[in-house]
Amino acid sequence: MRKYVHLQEVPKSWYNVLADLPFKLDPPLDPETNKPMTPEKLLKTFPQPLLEQEVSDKRFIEIPEEVLNEYYVFRPTPLIRATFLERYLETPAKIYYKYEGVSPTGSHKTNTALAQAYYNKISGTKTLYTETGAGQWGSALSYAGLKFGLKVKVFMVRVSYMQKPARKQLMNLFNGEVVPSPSNLTASGKKYGEDHPGTLGIAISEAMEKVLEQKNSKYALGSVLNHVLLHQTIIGLEIKKQLEKLGLIPNVLIGCHGGGSNFGGTILPFIPEKLSGKNIKFLACEPKSCPTLTKGEYKYDFGDSVGFTPLLKMFTLGKDFVPPKIHAGGLRYHGAAPIVSALLKNKLIEAEAFDQNETFQAAKFFAKVEGIIPAPESAHAIAGAIKEALKAKEEKIEKTIVFTLSGHGLFDLAAYV
Template identity: 60%
Template sequence: MDKDRVYLDKSEIPKQWYNIMADMPKLPAPPISPITGKPVAPEELLAIFPPALLEQEMTDKRWIDIPDEVREIISLWRPSPLIRARRLEKALGTPAKIYYKHEGVSPAGSHKTNTAVAQAYYNKEAGIKRLTTETGAGQWGSALSFSCAQFGMECRVYMVKVSYFQKPYRKAFMKMFGAEIFPSPSELTNAGREALKRNPDMPGSLGLAISEAVEEAAGRSDTNYALGSVLNHVCLHQTVIGLETQKQFAKIGAYPDMIFASCGGGSNFAGIAFPFVLDKINGKKVTAVAVEPASCPTLTKGIYTYDYGDVAKLTPIMQMYTLGHDFEPPAIHSGGLRYHGESPLVSALYNQGLITAQSVPQLEVFSSALMFAKEEGIVPAPESSHAIAATIKEALKCKESGEAKTLLFCLSGHGHFDMMSYEAFTDGKLEDYAYPEAAIAESLKNLPEVK
């Protein structure tokens, strides 16, 4: 057996998703309705989500069956390979063994397609004809546009304005699959118009793009909203990554000491880490590390409290680590990580000490990405490169200590549509952004009061 490139048969695609809520020592507090000030009732969310996804959002059932139609579509690229980065190990001179789970093999080029297919399926089953969504760097918008096309559904994407212009080929990809794309803030919604009144040159944020997409979905009976991260059901769908990885390590008789994954809203981290966190809960020694941008350090610098998931205060108020819903992150090139909050599940696990987190500055991210590309032959997405940077840092610690740790990271997506960002880096035009302490402090003044 080739222990450097570990594949699974299509029959080994997981038949069930793993729900970590069944095993957490303490669940997050319930989301609060911004209208009633009380815990959200399922019927309040039926205007934007189908019943099946709401059930998955709230259940504590450990295993959720994956519909056959969903498994058939994701079998286009799943199971994804587990690869040992031997050339990177050699370049670093480390005794550590470095493996990565390659999610960039999906049609949209990232892990996002795992949940996009599932969400489109459940909405189609509920009779929904259109989906609206937000996207940062465009991976989620690409995944949802592809998935809507599989089920004959319309797709409208509000893309954060700074990324709309930084990532032109993401727009082209989405249009190939029939999606409409608009830069956010836009003139199409009340939330967008209000933002433009405050600042006509606003670069946008994921929180604001969410507001625009939710506003449109709530105003049309044929339209629902789809979210690419944060929520429980999104994290659930992504666990196919970790479940496959466990099978692959078992095939070669190995197990990771540490797991690294980039973390914005939390779905990528949850996908690879949650099945291993269950191992940790059951006594296995493993450390899962969520890696975030130094300029948008939600877990490492935010506070654990209730906050809105969007700028316009349309979404439920969730208990999570947050930098404040008004926070406008600097215009870094990892657009998918520019979110003020964090998944309530990831937040709760971090608060309970079951996972750890660290942040990485932009220039280190791109430097690590170039090293990985040169050694392993894959151009990684800037978001994924946060995990690469943290893995390299740990591998160099192993070089100093002589420890032969087994390190795993999730290569959550390729960077083929991010070449403008790489060109800016190689031309010396990128910069590191200082931790925006004053902006975050100001934003945290406007947290909601929850009794």
């Protein structure tokens, strides 16, 4: 049964968890001085409004009318009860999924892409450079750039560029320019060579290099940073309203995890309830082939492979880590969002890693019973939800499980062969 919030109930503000955390995040460090990064240096990379959001302690930040008007094209996204999945699993649990695949480019990435494009536009930016793994972020930013009159240039991880040609075509449709990374267009790319499968870290380095050498250009990141997770909280805020309309309180909230934007956007609006003593489990589901949260070390590290970015305090596998060529290209990142990392360090969230076979079995099963083909990234959240539902069955406990289906897999069909 599909449940929508009314259009007027789409949140008018994003939620900023930094206002409520019982601890402070460690600041980004300047790699040249090993001291907190100055705003002046960061202004070369990001526009002023996004830097202000990055460090803001305001609990709610108003969504500009221009961004809201674009959100209304696809928001609110539906919260759907997976009744067929419940029936096949014979679980007493209620399972709901928040379906972000209805966005213009098929994933949750559009939420922050539109916001970042808007703030860059009003700040005088002409060109946005970025990276993309599986292509969801690159296509979302290309769409947002078209909407707000910005050029968008994308470095796409080479293995995904080869695996997912439709993503490249989608970026081109929205006037985005995309090249495989490593490329021969930058010194960073040439360092690795065109036979390298690529990583998000390398693609970030290429995009950053271009920004640092060109005027009127900025860098846009699809995950990890505080302002990106801020924009994605519209997911969790809508979930809260939708559950309230149903008279439900979630027991388990689940999201797939790569850099942290989808997972963070899902669970952050519920953090105050967790801090007040409510028993809510937050589960981040990641691939065993790139186990940042479950196997990574909590320390300062670069967000890219070459060392252009500030040093961030996060769980990391190391900037030189090269993950296997899994189809969930959006989860092939060596680090994790500082906010998500700090929540894990303080034991407010949990993380679990799933292997590719288990993940795709869950995805295929979900597609057959619920009728939606999930993105390989989202499939990790499905695997986590199924595991929690079977646990409820074994324990004979009724509970409400909610996960975010962060995107559809219609451009990823080759992965299901």
